[in-house]
Amino acid sequence: xxxxxxxxxxxxxxxxxxxxxxxxxxxxxxxxxxxxxxxxxxxxxxxxxxxxxxxxxxxxxxxxxxxxxxxxxxxxxxxxxxxxxxxxxxxxxxxxxxxxxxxxxxxxxxxxxxxxxxxxxxxxxxxxxxxxxxxxxxxxxxxxxxxxxxxxxxxxxxxxxxxxxxxxxxxxxxxxxxxxxxxxxxxxxxxxxxxxxxxxxxxxxxxxxxxxxxxxxxxxxxxxxxxxxxxxxxxxxxxxxxxxxxxxxxxxxxxxxxxxxxxxxxxxxxxxxxxxxxxxxxxxxxxx
Amino acid sequence: xxxxxxxxxxxxxxxxxxxxxxxxxxxxxxxxxxxxxxxxxxxxxxxxxxxxxxxxxxxxxxxxxxxxxxxxxxxxxxxxxxxxxxxxxxxxxxxxxxxxxxxxxxxxxxxxxxxxxxxxxxxxxxxxxxxxxxxxxxxxxxxxxxxxxxxxxxxxxxxxxxxxxxxxxxxxxxxxxxxxxxxxxxxxxxxxxxxxxxxxxxxxxxxxxxxxxxxxxxxxxxxxxxxxxxxxxxxxxxxxxxxxxxxxxxxxxxxxxxxxxxxxxxxxxxxxxxxxxxxxxxxxxxxxxxxxxxxxxxxxxxxxxxxxxxxxxxxxxxxxxxxxxxxxxxxxxxxxxxxxxxxxxxxxxxxxxxxxxxxxxxxxxxxxxxxxxxxxxxxxxxxxx
Numbered sequence: 001x002x003x004x005x006x007x008x009x010x011x012x013x014x015x016x017x018x019x020x021x022x023x024x025x026x027x028x029x030x031x032x033x034x035x036x037x038x039x040x041x042x043x044x045x046x047x048x049x050x051x052x053x054x055x056x057x058x059x060x061x062x063x064x065x066x067x068x069x070x071x072x073x074x075x076x077x078x079x080x081x082x083x084x085x086x087x088x089x090x091x092x093x094x095x096x097x098x099x100x101x102x103x104x105x106x107x108x109x110x111x112x113x114x115x116x117x118x119x120x121x122x123x124x125x126x127x128x129x130x131x132x133x134x135x136x137x138x139x140x141x142x143x144x145x146x147x148x149x150x151x152x153x154x155x156x157x158x159x160x161x162x163x164x165x166x167x168x169x170x171x172x173x174x175x176x177x178x179x180x181x182x183x184x185x186x187x188x189x190x191x192x193x194x195x196x197x198x199x200x201x202x203x204x205x206x207x208x209x210x211x212x213x214x215x216x217x218x219x220x221x222x223x224x225x226x227x228x229x230x231x232x233x234x235x236x237x238x239x240x241x242x243x244x245x246x247x248x249x250x251x252x253x254x255x256x257x258x259x260x261x262x263x264x265x266x267x268x269x270x271x272x273x274x275x276x277x278x279x280x281x282x283x284x285x286x287x288x
Numbered sequence: 289x290x291x292x293x294x295x296x297x298x299x300x301x302x303x304x305x306x307x308x309x310x311x312x313x314x315x316x317x318x319x320x321x322x323x324x325x326x327x328x329x330x331x332x333x334x335x336x337x338x339x340x341x342x343x344x345x346x347x348x349x350x351x352x353x354x355x356x357x358x359x360x361x362x363x364x365x366x367x368x369x370x371x372x373x374x375x376x377x378x379x380x381x382x383x384x385x386x387x388x389x390x391x392x393x394x395x396x397x398x399x400x401x402x403x404x405x406x407x408x409x410x411x412x413x414x415x416x417x418x419x420x421x422x423x424x425x426x427x428x429x430x431x432x433x434x435x436x437x438x439x440x441x442x443x444x445x446x447x448x449x450x451x452x453x454x455x456x457x458x459x460x461x462x463x464x465x466x467x468x469x470x471x472x473x474x475x476x477x478x479x480x481x482x483x484x485x486x487x488x489x490x491x492x493x494x495x496x497x498x499x500x501x502x503x504x505x506x507x508x509x510x511x512x513x514x515x516x517x518x519x520x521x522x523x524x525x526x527x528x529x530x531x532x533x534x535x536x537x538x539x540x541x542x543x544x545x546x547x548x549x550x551x552x553x554x555x556x557x558x559x560x561x562x563x564x565x566x567x568x569x570x571x572x573x574x575x576x577x578x579x580x581x582x583x584x585x586x587x588x589x590x591x592x593x594x595x596x597x598x599x600x601x602x603x604x605x606x607x608x609x610x611x612x613x614x615x616x617x618x619x620x621x622x623x624x625x626x627x628x629x630x631x632x633x634x635x636x637x638x639x640x641x642x643x644x645x646x647x648x649x650x651x652x653x654x655x656x657x658x659x660x661x662x663x664x665x666x667x668x669x670x671x672x673x
Contacts (some may be wrong), residue, residue: 046412047387047659048394063665066672122542129546146488148548149535231535232494235672243671246387247496248664 014285032262039255047249057256064257067240074226074236075219075268078158079166079212085159086211091200093167093176106171109164121228128153128229149231157225162218166211173207174200202279209276215273217265238260251257306346353596356389356403356581357441361455363616370603386658393418393588400588401597404454405457407442407582408497408653414445419586421448426598429605431625439513439582439622442652451584451624452605455619457556458577458650459498462540466568467550475506475574479525482551483532491552493538496667497653498553498579505577511651514660526670536671544569555581557618560639571639573646580650582622 003011042052061068093105112120126132128147137145147153177200185195223238232239237257244254355367359382367378381400383389386409392398394416405413413419424430430452432440432571443451461478470485472478482490492499501511503522508666530536534549543549544562554562559571585604587597603609614621614630620640621627628637635641657663 016580025415043661045659046390046416046655050647064668064672067668070672125542126546129543130548131546148543227494227537231491231533232529232537232671233533233535239671240668243664243668246385247667248661249387249391249659250661 005057007072025041026097035255036257039172039259041255042254043250043252047251049251049255052252057253058260061256061260062254064237064240067235067237068260069224070235071220071237074154074158074222075216078155078162079216079218081159082162082166082215083153083212086163087170087208090167090170090174090207094171094177095200104179113164117161117224120161121224124153124160125228149227150231151230151234153229154234155225157229158219161225162215165214165218169207169210169214170204171207173210177203198234205279206276209272213269213272216268220261220265220268249250291494298382316619343464349374349376349596349599351375352377352379352400353593354381354399355600356383356392356400357432358382358404360516361404361583361613363612363619366604366609366613366616369609370600373603374596374599376593376599378600380636390418393590396590398588398590399401399592400666401593402585402587402600403590405451405582406653407584408655408658410443410451410584410586411445411655412659413586414448414450418589419450420589420591420594421450422452422587422601423598424449427452427602427605429602429607431605431623431656434624436622436624438580442582443584448617450525451586452601453622454583454585454604455614455617456580456582456622457619458573458647459493459502459555459581460559460571460573461554462544462552462554462559463548463570463572464544464547464566464568464633465570467547471574472551473574474575475502475578476555478551478574479503479506479529482529486551487532488534489534489542489548489550490536491535491543491549492529492533493540493553494536494671495538496663497658498664499670500663501538501572501579501657502553507572508576511577511579512654514656514662516662519662523666523669526666527673530670530673556620556640560618560637563639573642575649577651578648579653580647581653583619 037059038049040053040055041049042056042091044050091110093102093109097105128134130148132147134145134147137143179220181199181203182195185199186192190198221238221241222236223242224237226232226234226236241254241257241261244250244257298450326464353376357376357380374390375383383392384405387619389403390409391399393403404447405419410419414421435453439456440449443453459476461472463472467489468481468486470477470481472481478490491582492502493602500519500522503525504513507510507518507521509518509521509527511587531533534573535543537543540549540554541558541562542551545566556569556571559569562569563571585601587594587601591597604613607623607629610621610623610626611629614626614634618640621630627641
């Protein structure tokens with residue numbers, strides 16, 4: 001059978017795309033479709049799903065309004081804090097560190113990811129608990145400090161847990177930065193600060209926005225950290241979903257919340273990517 | 289086997305010492321089994337294939353089966369011995385909640401031939417025809433006359449036995465008496481102290497059944513109530529107490545051990561463990577009520593190997609096996625034959641075996657309570673407030 005060169009090219013492309021395409025279809029599109037169908041159904045008397053066609057679950061969304069609000073606050077605040085700490089670190093790693101030490105320092109940044117998030121968060125429970133840092137503070141006379149189960153502990157856990165996800169994309173975009181541009185800028189009389197603001201920062205915006213998107217999307221579904229470091233007293237969408245699926249087994253309502261959450265994630269992605277395109281003047285994507 | 293166990297030359301004191309050493313991880317299970325003689329019982333069992341299994345069991349048990357159960361709830365040797373005796377390998381699936389087990393069985397194809405549901409789910413399973421009525425003639429080791437009827441009756445639906453009890457326990461509260469001097473005897477006290485002396489130091493479960501149930505009890509209402517007017521009162525109390533709580537979390541041992549928390553809703557096993565390691569932590573059953581619970585063995589209708597499911601269930605009902613299960617998980621037994629095999633140190637532990645009188649006000653959680661949408665929404669409002 002003789003295929004023209006163009007037809008063969010098409011077949012090769014299709015064959016190469018097939019694994020990823022099938023994966024997306026079976027593990028993303030189909031489950032999302034199932035969630036969509038569930039969200040229009042009713043809770044069976046003993047929990048779970050029974051078929052129906054109703055928007056009642058969506059109309060009931062205000063019953064989890066507090067969870068949506070808490071999450072809508074947590075995601076940007078957490079991402080902003082991560083960014084504030086990650087940017088200088090990434091800048092230092094990419095532009096200031098002796099290249100001989102760079103690999104080691106970047107590796108050290110990623111090493112904590114080799115341990116389960118659960119285990120690391122548990123470790124923080126002990127560090128922040130009465131027998132941890134507060135006991136050390138007591139030795140130097142600072143008494144009755146409560147660290148664990150406070151909003152501050154939740155933010156600390158978030159920044160600790162998601163920092164590498166913010167550092168890496170920024171590091172990558174700064175590392176690719178053409179150093180000659182920085183020299184040119186300073187040759188033309190720009191001070192370091194204005195070089196940073198007019199050259200370095202705009203060129204690293206794709207990395208910044210990728211980091212912000214990665215961290216805020218994961219924060220929208222965050223469940224573990226508020227549960228473990230916030231004492232379960234602060235309620236996020238992730239916690240509401242866990243309760244609806246694993247405790248009260250109200251799958252349709254949980255599905256409606258999940259669909260809304262997915263729409264929120266898409267919204268965050270669109271906004272951050274649009275900002276990145278506008279600022280960097282290119283549609284080149286810098287997903288790590 | 290019972291005889292071998294009793295004849296081993298070990299004093300009750302020594303047994304408890306070794307038991308505690310093993311629990312603390314100072315010695316291995318094998319050493320523990322060896323010095324206490326429990327290992328001998330094991331050895332005897334495995335030397336006589338079929339011991340503990342009804343010899344009338346002529347039918348083919350196959351070569352493997354699966355059981356769904358809870359974390360740290362069995363002596364691993366139990367399954368090894370069963371395999372040695374019958375040739376059936378047992379795959380153990382561990383679950384974190386009844387809701388997950390139910391979801392898995394409802395979805396079909398769970399593949400379990402035996403599983404361990406809690407009392408308040410039995411009627412739901414039976415109603416959905418997800419579990420079989422048990423053929424007691426296949427479980428000769430089950431002895432109704434030595435069982436406490438309070439526990440066996442929860443395994444029945446309309447007089448038919450669907451499940452046999454494994455271990456039971458209570459939901460009370462643990463108090464660090466070194467930190468909290470106020471005398472506490474009831475759930476009413478619990479919530480009052482949580483808002484005063486224990487401000488910022490009290491924990492409640494992240495579980496509507498016990499948290500709402502105990503709040504209802506403290507108000508003199510029914511633990512299982514789903515009446516909107518009762519729930520409104522409980523909600524008022526819970527919202528009032530929330531700002532004073534240390535946490536809403538069912539994983540309360542770490543916080544009690546670090547003394548971050550001074551008081552918590554608590555299940556029997558956790559109460560016994562906390563008290564063992566920190567004697568200042570007392571475990572209290574509310575005089576005004578609270579929960580009593582029992583875990584059961586049941587056979588799914590979809591079981592791929594029912595013969596082996598029955599054989600394992602019968603094996604587990606053997607007192608010599610059940611006593612080891614008790615020692616492994618620390619929760620009390622329902623069969624007086626098992627209790628008779630335990631050293632007095634365990635049976636005299638008031639946390640594990642409370643006085644009958646203190647159990648009287650306690651109630652079993654009901655299926656309707658667990659699945660009630662009104663309670664689920666109340667819990668969500670409490671947590672998000």
